[in-house]
Amino acid sequence: MTLPSQVSHKPAAPHSIGFLLLENFTLFSLASAIEPLRMANQLAGRELYRWYTLSVDGQPIRASDGLQVTPDAALSVPLSLDMVIVCGGVGPNRSVQREHIAWLQSQARLSRHLGAICTGSWALAKAGLLDGYEASIHWECLAAMQEAFPRVILTPRLFSIDRDRVSSSGGTAPLDMMLTLISRHHGRELAAGISEMFICDRVRGESDQQRVPLKHVLGTTQPKLLEIVALMEANLEEPIGLDELADYVDLSRRQLERLFQKHLLCAPSRYYLKLRLTRARQLLKQTSFSIIDVASACGFVSTPHFSKCYREFFGIPPRDERLGITTPEFSPPTLKKEDATLLKSATFEPLSAGPPSSAGVALDQARGEPTYASVKIKQGEGV
Template identity: 60%
Template sequence: MSARPVTCVLFVLLDQFTLISLASAVEPLRMANQLSGQELYRWYTASIDGAPIWASDGVPITPDSAVGTAPSADSVLVCGGTGIQNTVTPELVKWLRTQARYAKRLGGICTGSWVLARAGLLDGFECSVHWEWLAAMQEAFPRVTVSPSLFTLDRDRLTSSGGTAPMDMMLQLIGLDHGYELSAAISDMFVYERMRNEQDHQRIPLKHMLGTQQPKLQEIVTLMEANLEEPLELDHLAQYVDLSRRQLERMFQKYLHCSPSRYYLRLRLIRARQLLKQTPISIVELALLCGFVSTPHFSKCYREYFGVPPSDERLANPERAIVQKPVISVTRTPMPMSVLEHARTEATFGSVRNLKG
């Protein structure tokens, strides 16, 4: 296979960044190199001043450099975590704005998108952030479209929520750069059962969105979630919490910005999408399980909400390729070894060869 240009990624670590999000972003790059048998990606870490920095779980990390002396990168990803508002400095904002003029891709993971928004680098863009910060970002940055999606790729801005969501984003990027077979094989190596995409939303606790001031609304949504197969009439829902139908509709419009029937439909369609992607259940049976009176009605609602019919959604998930593992003789290599050199000792090194042209 002909050599490919190496994509360099710089991870900017902020104080109290979440370690799981960083690992979820880095590990797919390592595995891409291992499975392809060549160095497709190279990555570095930097802190603001180059000094050791602590993750939110107390693990200290020694970065490769300070941001001012970091090597040139194709992508710069800001890794945020807890207390993100206290980590933004004028120096960091100035440096990020400079990077925006030169980096091909600029992004953030977990709460890193808050920093980009503070620097004015997400104005006019859509972005993702951990659900704890959704409301705060919407309030603080009205020129930014904040999405509840697990991750968002908007032109040259790459943002993801926390936890394992950065892995989904990186798998998507690897697939775009080098083909689905490689990203699918990486997913298999990490025992990652399903690669999620930009249409997958974070599961945001309703009590977090509403606080403790709307117990009746929380109770109604709980009833809806428990009755997806046989949806309850809105009049019955209102009676359960001692409200009129009109009061119920006003409450949904005020706090959830939609009608109760629309919210109920959304819950059923999201459940249908999960079943469609994760089970072999037929579309006919799936429609009944999610409270639709007929398959055509289900297909129409599904297409209107997700933009594709359910049949196409299922066909869009290709079967995972079976990767043939070559036999590699392992020889002792003097320490220290680079990450790529260490990968060469693994049985799966070079096992994915049919990369995107």
């Protein structure tokens, strides 16, 4: 009798991420990116991720709230990283130094994934590493960055994942981005467990957009337009006719249409429809309302008409939106031949000169938690 050979499946090496801190970085956004990694390790009961904070010289660096953070290492310390994420904040155009640009370009030559949170995309763009890529940045910087870096495909979405580049806006958006990546690396069950631990009702996806205040777009020069949009937002369930809207602000319908076309680049009816469909999307994702009720709450007289408009605007029908859609895997980069000897099977281990990762310390402290190793990760999973 021939016995089947026993194959030993060694767990995948931890995914190693370096967080490059720019002066005046946003501490809130950094925490939103790191905490999901910590919790992933805790729930899995092993080190799926490890992370390092970095600065030019390794000296303490000040966050936008005035607190100082002592990084794990300087840029000169050789670390084996899978991904580098730039953490920006206030005044990214003043915070990016030549040393940052040179180092980021060296990481790109090593075929490492590059990312950014809050305003960190500015640094990647300045280094020429976002040309031809879709990218997200905090809405305050959207206009300035588009003007400074026209080759970057900027989007108002909360976060963007485009090939080997990831970027998110500020606040809690990095949490959504990291949960999406964790789901792709290790499955939805782990991402759902992390969401529960952080009392996160819904993980926002790549198609969710930042809510950019219209006042920021228009300034204070168009008070009538701001008033009309406010009326639209307050009357989504029972839409107001365009003639009536124009009367409210003492304009003719033709003047109203010209105002929207000039400043918002669309017809007022189209803008109104966008507001109603965006609200419908929120209800589909955040409530248990039936599709009929959602359609009614957003001013649609029939479900078929609502479904048709929704599909045309978002590319999927409301039913599929509620169920969720499958996204492609975020695959690791392919190394160039000249770099293959640098990043081999033990690439995820820090080189001898590297500092210990705080991920190990956090994992040790979590061993007594009731949720430790509560989510089973299949052997061989991971990036």
